Amino acid sequence: MDKKLFEILACPLCKGDLKNEQDKQELICRPCGLAFPVRDGIPVMLEPEARTLTTDERL
Template identity: 60%
Template sequence: MDTRLMALLVCPICKGPLTHEHGQHELHCAADRLAFPIRDGIPVMLEAEARALDDAPPPAGPLSAA
């Protein structure tokens, strides 16, 4: 993911910083303990699509060309 884009993205709930978890294809918000998926190189910043970080990691799927 582009570092310029990462500098602009914040958690849609608390507006806090996000960390990019490359291996899981997710953006993590430590404050809210949520993981937002990155699909086809596009971050899905919807609360309904986020998973709690206390949950098990998502199943491994096909890798995108991002």
């Protein structure tokens, strides 16, 4: 994913910072406990598409 695009992205729910997990192709919002998928280099920032983080992932 383009670094400039990542710099302007925020969580659509809390507007907080996201962590780019390139190996998992996800953008992580720890406060919300969600992982948004990145498909073909395009972040899918929709809550219904997000995966809920496990307890260990939230730490």
